[in-house]
Amino acid sequence: MVQAKTELRARARELRLAGKTYNEIVAELGVAKSSVSLWVRDLPTPAPRAREHCRAMAEARWAPYRKARDLERQATKTAATNEIGELTDRELFLLGVGLYWSEGSKSKAHRPQEVVIFINSDPSMIDVYLAWLGLLGVEPERLRFRVMIHESADVAGAERFWAERVGVEATSLDRTTLKKHNPKTVRKNVGENYRGCLVVRVLGGADLYRRIEGWWCGIVLGAKRTA
Structure with missing residues (x-):
């Protein structure tokens, strides 16, 4: 027992x-911290380790978790x-109505306008929205696309990305809207994955807008009946 303790003490000093x-x-060593303190208290305190080394140790410790x-x-x-699974036409129809009413432009009492404009930065949301417009029979030639992005970002790259995503030529996009950069603002949406937002506008969309508004009212009434 004494021999084992002596070996542990020697090893503790080597490690220190x-x-x-x-x-x-x-x-x-699997020993008490008080024992370690007693064994090595006469040794100099190690110099602070480099931040990178500490970060690497923390990463190694937490990586499995x-x-x-x-x-x-x-x-x-x-x-x-x-x-x-696979969506039915009715499921996609109802999903699209809710998607538009949460993310699309809406007529206001102080600014009445019946236009169908959808803006989003999530490519998957754009995919679903376009699938919904297709279900409604909106012809591709009635669609106009425009990018909105900060002027400090990769504008050309964002235009190429969105054009490819919706299946059009980049040259067919409407003129990109550039957001002025405010140096005082600490933006999180930066980096190569930042591509701004895509604006999707339906030409001659007044009648479609009225139907969307009516469909949403129908969904709200239906939800109240089942409550």
């Missing part, structure tokens, strides 16, 4: 001289995706 912290020595969490998250998303 190598720059290990009390917690690291405790983790490696993050991996397990990511696997669990992906499994949940996959299972939920499979629950949806």
